[in-house]
Amino acid sequence: xxxxxxxxxxxLLHEPVVxxxxxxxxxxxxxxxxxxxxxxxxxxxxxxxxxxxxxxxxCTNPEKCVWSVTCPVCNALAKKHCVEGTKLVGLHxxxxxxxxxxx
Numbered sequence: 001x002x003x004x005x006x007x008x009x010x011x012l013l014h015e016p017v018v019x020x021x022x023x024x025x026x027x028x029x030x031x032x033x034x035x036x037x038x039x040x041x042x043x044x045x046x047x048x049x050x051x052x053x054x055x056x057x058x059c060t061n062p063e064k065c066v067w068s069v070t071c072p073v074c075n076a077l078a079k080k081h082c083v084e085g086t087k088l089v090g091l092h093x094x095x096x097x098x099x100x101x102x103x
Contacts, residue, residue, distance in 0.1 A: 071095040
């Protein structure tokens with residue numbers, strides 16, 4: 001194991017701890033707010049309009065909410081996670097298609 005230099009602790013103690021942070025920027029150049037881009041025209045992270053949904057609480061298209069349909073693969077009922085064997089999974093891709101949504 002390599003020995004630390006003698007002045008190691010002195011350097012650590014006198015080194016500035018807090019550095020001024022630079023604002024994080026999106027690919028489009030906008031400053032990120034809470035990790036998200038506020039620019040509605042950003043092709044990478046544009047905010048999507050969401051609506052109240054009786055199935056999931058809040059989604060972009062309540063009429064085609066994937067939680068409103070029974071999964072055609074594992075027969076998980078509405079509002080239930082999909083299942084593979086004994087393992088719960090998110091939602092099968094086919095369930096999105098069955099609901100008329102893109103995956």
